[in-house]
Amino acid sequence: MSHDEHHAGESSNYLNHGKGIMSWLATLDHKRIGIMYLWTTLLFFFFGGIAALLVRYELIAPGQTIMTADQYNKAFTYHGTIMVFMVIIPLIPAALGNFFLPMQVGAKDVAFPRLNLASYYVYLAGAALATSTLFLKGVDTGWTFYTPYSIRTGTNASMVVMGAFIMGFSSIFTGLNFIVTIHKLRAPGLTWSRLPLFCWALYATSIIQVLATPVIALTTFLLFLERAMGIGIFDPALGGDPVLFQHFFWFYSHPAVYIMVLPGMGVINEIIPVFSRKPMFGYTAMALAIFGIALVSFVVWGHHMFVSNQSDLANFLFSLITMFVAVPTGVKVFGWVATMYKGRIIFKTPMLYAFAFLFVFTIGGLTGIFLATLASDVHLTHTYFVVAHFHYVMVGGTIMAFLGGMHYWWPKIWGRMYNETQAKLACLVIFLGFNVTFFPQFVLGSRGMPRRYYDYLPEFTALNRMSTYGSWMIGAGLLWVAIYMIYAIYRGEKASSNPWNAMTLEWQTTSPPHHENFTTIPKVTDGPYEFKDA
Amino acid sequence: MFFGADNAGVMKLYCEYKQMKSLLKGAWTSMFFVTEALAQTGLPPQGTEYAARFDSLYNFLIGLSAFFFAIVIIGMVVFAIKYRDRAGWKAKYIHGNTALEIFWTAIPTVLVLIVFAWGWILYKDIRTPPSDAMEIKVIGKQWLWQFQYEDGRTLVNEVYVPVGKPVKLIMTSDDVLHGFFIPNFRIKRDVVPGMHGYIWFEATKEGRHQVYCTAYCGTAHSGMLASLYALNEKDWSDFQRGKKINVEPAHIPLAFGGVAPNDSGAAPSSGGSLAEQGKKLSQTKGCVACHTEDGTTRIGPSYKGLWGSKVELADGSTVIFNEDYVTESIYEPNKKVVKGFVPSMPTFKGQVSAEEINALIAYFKSIK
Amino acid sequence: MGNKNHHAHHFESAAAEFEASKQGLWVFLVNEVLFFAGLFVAYAIYRILNPDLMHEAHKYLNWKLGATNTVVLICSSLTMALGVTAAQKGQQKKSANLILVTILLACVFLVIKYFEYMHKIHEGLLPGGLFSYHEPIHPKAPQFFSVYFVLTGLHGIHVIGGIVVLAWIYMRTLRGEFTDKYFTPVECTGLYWHFVDLVWIYLFPLLYLAS
Structure with missing residues (x-):
């Protein structure tokens, strides 16, 4: 890598610093790695989305519509596995975070650039291994790989769990890199209390990634051994304990839910103050709430298992502790709304996504209370209510926040603006489509329709059909976003270095940024949201 | 000229009109579905x-x-x-x-x-079940539910319980995880191999209550349904005395408005021709979860047109689909598996009697 | 980037880079602790559910070999620590020799482990479904050996990884890449090696002395 800093001219930026395919594939620049992550995760998002549309299309009517039961089981398994492990977990941290975290802390790069590049290739290898099973018998276990079904199935569960195992390392590398970057590479004057909340969110996420991911790595590894040679840890036929798998799995996967949603909250934390022209309401409380959620996330995994035959004492404790997730989450939601109070609200696309996020995430959060409460969880768990709940949190929370963040930072990444009118309309389509798709699923669930059902009783037809129509709206909306966003990269209006008048450091350099982010390392003298507009 | 030119043109117009009409109809149906969907909010009926x-x-x-x-x-x-x-x-x-x-x-x-x-x-x-609760053993297996009573009777995919008396189901699984869910009673529990879990309830509403499998268990997960019948005092005492109670759908009201997958729910020899009895059996014993009579392929082959035909097996050999093959396949299902299917059917040894097999045979013969 | 006299361009000084590397390694070790913790939890669950299991099954492990290995690893930790101190003082030659001794001790550990494994495989004291010992032990004994093999196996993989990294550090030390100003890789490898030893120090009593 070159240390050449003589491209100080206007046109010199990270995009034209180095030419040819190798200057991308072997780059150590966090921005280029972020872009590679972005395109790769979006590619998988496309595949996962196709699987989702197929699943929804099959469910448009009871009985067989377009595929057999086995094909359907594979379709929803690929949808879940791709979306969780290959899209939502790396989407915001590894793509947007990689690009903007070093810039927001005023650093030239992450602490360990080579580790960063390695994390990308490890991710790619894991994802390739897992998705290549599509041509090798497929996999039909559901993304949760519950034993003993995942041990018995004749499909290729081994390769997929090894893929998840490998992708875990990528997640750990990213987390490790971010933790050290935030600790050691902050610009002068950037004290902890001046750190942008997006960095706080990524910091908490990274801690979860480092602490929880090794457990899923171990779990998938054990499952692999169980399938390969029957070690009898999870297999009841060999004296093992199938529920132990669920404990291990959720010990990771519950915190992983926050790996997915905390970065989304971080993005919203950036957008709302900027487009309200006001400091974040209760900055300290907002930062603490992120950590509150992260900490509690480690001791609530058992709430996925209220009907799994774990002890009633465990159920009591897990239900009680889970309730406390609601408190910091409430603090965050109220804080966002209060930030708008007496602000100067600017209706630009990122802010519209923040509105959509608030609407959808609030529903997602509140329905979480239904599932944390023991008695109501017994009725609602394993039904479409759960499916609706986590889509409201994961898609409604993370994807809305990601789309908001993508619109917010697109001018910085490419130095070009997108078409504002089209963006607003597409946002509306996605928002409506989302609610049409997933709201009926709450009703389906509370009326008793179990999840992962290929076929259903005729009484559920109307709601399922509505949900399928909604999925087409989401698909159309996302396609629209893809079209005008890609168009913007090539033909969009030139963006100024700070089109939103934001205060965080990534906006204090050119668009697109210089190869080393800043020509001189900035000095920070004030908090991240002190706009003081004239 | 004008008229001559175009029959084809007129036809095209007409087709477009028809297409338009079906589109409009589609839109109208969608509207209808939205209203219907909204009308369906809320919880299922209260069975306890x-x-x-x-x-x-x-x-x-x-x-x-x-x-x-x-x-x-x-x-x-x-x-x-x-x-x-x-x-x-x-x-x-x-x-x-x-x-x-x-x-x-x-x-x-x-x-x-x-x-x-x-x-x-x-x-x-x-x-916390009351100590006097009546116990029924439940076994989940891919993809049916078995209910064992204290008196030794075993039922498949249907269970009868008395109204107003506590019942405790002690549940385990033969293979993978299953989940036992009765929405009308608001209770659910995972059914775990190697463990015995339980649920209990005291039905207050007479009639049929839907049971679902809620833990994903493979191909026919969504077909793993059962019916729970809450019986009044008279029917219950009939049932207890081992009398095969002759309950018609009208007599056993549906607890909610759906179409029951097997709404007769009655025990086998409830009348009708032998083939009709066989058809009922195929529902109550859970065959329909995997085998259809209309030619649709589910987990197992459809019965349609099978009787007397030559069937190719997984190992390449062939066998005639006749009385012997049917009997063998019910008792030792994985011995001769039809080509293109996985050996996944459980044995029905001890659950299907010789008379019942005869009824099933008559039914298979009737499906042309 | 590999030039010993320079720090990477995004750090303001070599000291800052050293601090960052060390912190990164600590974070990595925390992550490793959690990795092994999962298995210790599995161990604890089987132990709580079957109080007599560990008591009966541990007799089939050879505690003498285990104890020897514990001593071997503690010695290797000592030589590693001395090697790091030598590197800090700029005594390259001494440092290289001590690292070499550490590598040799690690190999001794693996050789002893190899004989232990061979004996178990021969006897049929194997995980889960592979278990085929000639007389009945405890119904859950296969689970004990699953935990034993997975735990010691993963530890063994860490030892092998350690040997590879130590060999690399050894080569770099011989080439004179480290000075009393720049010894980050030696120090970090040392930390990792202590961790690997520490895992064994927990493993040994839990498995071999389980009564």
């Missing part, structure tokens, strides 16, 4: 006294959520409109308000603790 208490909690949660949702969304919309960006308007600098922050931390804390306690109290009820 517990279900009523559950619904109070559920409705409280709905109210609580609606309240907080309204605060957030009304706040968001009002602020967005009132403080919108316009000439001469400047943002007021507010960094926070400690009192307010404490307030909105404390109130939710208290509320969620109340909700937790309420949930725990109800949950304790469904975990």
Whole structure:
């Protein structure tokens, strides 16, 4: 890598610093790695989305519509596995975070650039291994790989769990890199209390990634051994304990839910103050709430298992502790709304996504209370209510926040603006489509329709059909976003270095940024949201 | 010329008109579905006294959520409109308000603790069966439910219980995880191989209640359904005396308006021709979860047109689909598996009698 | 980037880079602790559910070989620590020799482990479904050996990884890449090696002395 800093001219930026395919594939620049992550995760998002549309299309009517039961089981398994492990977990941290975290802390790069590049290739290898099973018998276990079904199935569960195992390392590398970057590479004057909340969110996420991911790595590894040679840890036929798998799995996967949603909250934390022209309401409380959620996330995994035959004492404790997730989450939601109070609200696309996020995430959060409460969880768990709940949190929370963040930072990444009118309309389509798709699923669930059902009783037809129509709206909306966003990269209006008048450091350099982010390392003298507009 | 030119043109117009009409009809149906969907909100009917208490909690949660949702969304919309960006308007600098922050931390804390306690109290009820509860053993296997009574009877995919008496189901699985869920009773429990879990209930509503498998268990997961019949005193004593109770669908009202997968629900020799009895058996024994009579392929081959034909097996050999092959396949299902299917059918040895096999054979013969 | 006299361009000084590397390694070790913790939890669950299991099954492990290995690893930790101190003082030659001794001790550990494994495989004291010992032990004994093999196996993989990294550090030390100003890789490898030893120090009593 070159240390050449003589491209100080206007046109010199990270995009034209180095030419040819190798200057991308072997780059150590966090921005280029972020872009590679972005395109790769979006590619998988496309595949996962196709699987989702197929699943929804099959469910448009009871009985067989377009595929057999086995094909359907594979379709929803690929949808879940791709979306969780290959899209939502790396989407915001590894793509947007990689690009903007070093810039927001005023650093030239992450602490360990080579580790960063390695994390990308490890991710790619894991994802390739897992998705290549599509041509090798497929996999039909559901993304949760519950034993003993995942041990018995004749499909290729081994390769997929090894893929998840490998992708875990990528997640750990990213987390490790971010933790050290935030600790050691902050610009002068950037004290902890001046750190942008997006960095706080990524910091908490990274801690979860480092602490929880090794457990899923171990779990998938054990499952692999169980399938390969029957070690009898999870297999009841060999004296093992199938529920132990669920404990291990959720010990990771519950915190992983926050790996997915905390970065989304971080993005919203950036957008709302900027487009309200006001400091974040209760900055300290907002930062603490992120950590509150992260900490509690480690001791609530058992709430996925209220009907799994774990002890009633465990159920009591897990239900009680889970309730406390609601408190910091409430603090965050109220804080966002209060930030708008007496602000100067600017209706630009990122802010519209923040509105959509608030609407959808609030529903997602509140329905979480239904599932944390023991008695109501017994009725609602394993039904479409759960499916609706986590889509409201994961898609409604993370994807809305990601789309908001993508619109917010697109001018910085490419130095070009997108078409504002089209963006607003597409946002509306996605928002409506989302609610049409997933709201009926709450009703389906509370009326008793179990999840992962290929076929259903005729009484559920109307709601399922509505949900399928909604999925087409989401698909159309996302396609629209893809079209005008890609168009913007090539033909969009030139963006100024700070089109939103934001205060965080990534906006204090050119668009697109210089190869080393800043020509001189900035000095920070004030908090991240002190706009003081004239 | 004009008229001659175009029969084809007119036809094309007509086709377009028809297409348009079907599109419009589609749109209309969609509208209809939306209204119908909205009309279906809410919980399933209450089959037990517990279900009523559950619904109070559920409705409280709905109210609580609606309240907080309204605060957030009304706040968001009002602020967005009132403080919108316009000439001469400047943002007021507010960094926070400690009192307010404490307030909105404390109130939710208290509320969620109340909700937790309420949930725990109800949950304790469904975990504490009365000591005099009648016990029925339940075995889940891919993809059917078996119910074993104390008197030795075994039923498949249907279970009869008395109204007004506590019943405890002791459940385990033969293969993978299953989940036993009765929406009308608001109870559910995973059915785990190598473990014995239980649920209990006291039905108050006579009739048929749907049972689902809720833990994903493979190909026919969504076909793993059962019917729970809550019987009145007279029917129950008939059933107890081992009498094969002759209950017609009209006599056993559906507990909710859906179409039951096997709504006769009656025991086999309830009359009708031998083939009709066989058809009923194929429903009550759970065959229909995997085999159809209309030619659709599910987990196993369809019966349609099978009788007397030559069937190719997985190992390449062939066999005639006749009395012997049917009998063997019911008792030792994985010995001769039809080509293109996985050996996954459980044995019905001890559950299907010779008479019943004859009824099934008559039924298979009748499906041309 | 590999030039010993320079720090990477995004750090303001070599000291800052050293601090960052060290912190990164600590974070990595925390992550490793959690990885092994999962298995210790599995161990604890089987132990709580079957109090007599560990008591009966541990007799089939050779505690003498285990104890020897513990001593071997503790010695290797000592030589590693001395090697790091030598590197800090700029005594390259001494440092290289001590690292070499550490590598040799690690190999001794693996050789002893190899004989232990061979004996178990020969006897049929194997995990889960592979278990085929000639007389009945405890119904859950296969689970004990699953935990034993997975735990010691993963530890063994860490030892092998350690040997590879130590060999690399050894080569770099011989080439004179480290000075009393720049010894980050030696120090970090040392930390990792202590961790690997520490895992064994927990493993040994839990498995071999389980009564």
